[in-house]
Amino acid sequence: MPEPRLLIDQDLHAGAEIALDEAQARHVGTVLRLDVGGHLRPFNARDGEWRARVTVREKRAMRVVLEAQLRQAQPSPDLDLLFAPVKRHATDLIVEKATELGARRIKPVVTRRTIAETVRVDRLESIAREAAEQTERFDAPEIFEATPLPKALDGWDASRPLIYADEAGDEADKAWGGAAGRARPIAEALQPLSPSLKGEEKLALLIGPEGGFTPEERRMLRALPYVVPVSLGPRILRAETAVIAALSVIQSVWGDWREA
Amino acid sequence: MPEPRLLIDQDLHAGAEIALDEAQARHVGTVLRLDVGGHLRPFNARDGEWRARVTVREKRAMRVVLEAQLRQAQPSPDLDLLFAPVKRHATDLIVEKATELGARRIKPVVTRRTIAETVRVDRLESIAREAAEQTERFDAPEIFEATPLPKALDGWDASRPLIYADEAGDEADKAWGGAAGRARPIAEALQPLSPSLKGEEKLALLIGPEGGFTPEERRMLRALPYVVPVSLGPRILRAETAVIAALSVIQSVWGDWREA
CATH class of the missing domain: 2.40.240.20 (Hypothetical PUA domain-like; domain 1)
Incomplete structure (x- = not known):
């Protein structure tokens, strides 16, 4: 041991x-x-x-x-996770796995269809610390209080692209009309964002609640210049699966799973 | 709804x-x-x-x-998951998430350091069916009885590359001497394996137990011509995280998360 x-x-x-x-x-x-x-x-x-x-x-x-x-300490990539809180067990799992997968900050955001409007920050901090100890990273991710989505986007640093996984999927995308609004497969969408291996770049991921975003939220998100809509494949994923899956692809295509 | x-x-x-x-x-x-x-x-x-x-x-x-x-039915990619059974809760999570992530067959394999030597196939089948219903796929993955690793590899179809995630990590890799034996980052290792988007190709993923493979197992695996050792980044991942993460990267770089 x-x-x-x-x-x-x-x-x-x-x-x-x-x-x-x-x-x-x-x-x-x-x-x-x-x-x-x-x-x-x-x-x-x-x-x-x-x-x-x-x-x-x-x-x-x-x-x-x-x-x-x-x-010596090695910084983890400058990667933020924004997610809509789900049931307690799934929220705990998200925080544990996001720590293993190297998220630097974890920001619960409340959307229209979010079922939980608050999180216990102290509880999530202790899950994150324990996961950080196990996973051999040097920091624990910083856990934020739950914030309404518009407030979380207010004053957003435009040099941090926000990868936005829209589980509403293809049908809704078609309704937006044409390729301009289409969510591209996540690995393809990340390719042009990949920083040099020195890793000074920043990124954020936004995963919505199980019920998805409302049409108004999708319209608002897609109008933001730093938002990159992505697709996570043809199957419907639970919120916690979407978080873990998207963080894994981000680290392998954009982050510190690439060759050092 | x-x-x-x-x-x-x-x-x-x-x-x-x-x-x-x-x-x-x-x-x-x-x-x-x-x-x-x-x-x-x-x-x-x-x-x-x-x-x-x-x-x-x-x-x-x-x-x-x-x-x-x-x-109409759409086949999921021809992707097998071989994993060393872990505690019941984590094994359940692996089966649920592998179903959401489109594995076609799930084969528990018993390695030297595997803590659980059997699985309840009927229990895992019912988890897989329920997850298949939720995730909008057309089949449930086929669940196999637990098999010793050597037996699972016996008569292996050499046209199915076996992606082998070795959590023993860099230090052990160095001991194998040089780049030939080195585990490459998973996204990079998958690139040359990616099939045309028609998807006739086959692939399998092998994730070991929390304690990793023994040196003898690693030697045996690395000597097999169809085995592709990959790395899942600088942090230590729990077994269930490694399964979910690797399947996500496989679908996004090799499988059906790519543009249709």
Whole structure:
């Protein structure tokens, strides 16, 4: 078993002695069953990943000392996920999988047909931290409060294309008249957006609720110059499947799954 | 709400009167609450999708009459999924999502580090049928009994490349020595395999257990001429995430998410 990873917000440097917070101390002591002398891997997006040894273990407290840096931090691609919250279980799955798939920010947006108007940010943060620890990334994605879609688009940075997966599909696209409004297959639509492998570029993905966007929302989205409508194939996907699928294709065609 | 879809194995043709089996009758009557005169959409991979009207509703029986064909059957790409069974919840998720993502056959394979040696085929079949109904495909994927990996590869049709996602990652690849054995990024590795859009080609995906393949298994796999080792990026993915992610990239680069 590899030594467990732990996302630590404090500064990490050689010789630093760090007191874990109560929840972390309990997790490391009770769930991971580490004792004095045991090793773990604290990490964060600034200071990378370190090897640390447990020096103090009490019921609600634990201290570790940093021995050596194992890896320098690598930023994940500058990729935002905007999604319409779904049922709790599916929303949890979206946050866990978006973390594994390297989204940097997760922004719940409320659309006309969204069934859940709020999210528990603290709950989703703890899912994201745990997934970040498992998936070997250096940061946890930042989780935002749920925002109405128009507000989330207000003041949008036009240099960040917004990939918009419209599950309404072909029939609705035809009604928009011709190729100009047509949603292209996602891999094809991403090709011209792909940045150099240095990865300074930005991107965002928007996935709507199970019921899709309303005609008014689609009209509004398609009128925005930074919106890129894409199709996710001939089958109807559940919202969580669409999120996971689109993020995977984005990372493999645009993001950090490409050759380094 | 669109009319509910129902996968029916019997022949579908105009005017046919069909008796639903007991489980389907209960589902349509009790869960979907359809009564005499209500409409649903029977479908299968031979006869496409039909509009049908309920003519008889009893406690454990229901009859429908087919009114008109709505869509001709479209085959899904000839894509097999081989995966090492994981915990029940994750295995269920894999079958549901592989159905949405258009896998034609689902073959559980037992590897050295596989934690579950059997699957409940009937349970997975019912998950696959329900997902097929929701996702608007015409067939449900065929579910196979769990088989040891070597037996699953025995007599393999060499015209079906086997995409092999090796979560052991870069370090292990380096140990294999040089570019010849290196796992290429999945989108890049798929490019030369992409068939014409007529789609007569075949492909398979193999995803290992959370603990990865053993060195012996990797050596065996890499020695096979039809095996294509691929990488799924710099982060560690859970088994179910790897399945969903790889199937999504396959459909978008190789399969039926491309322009028709």
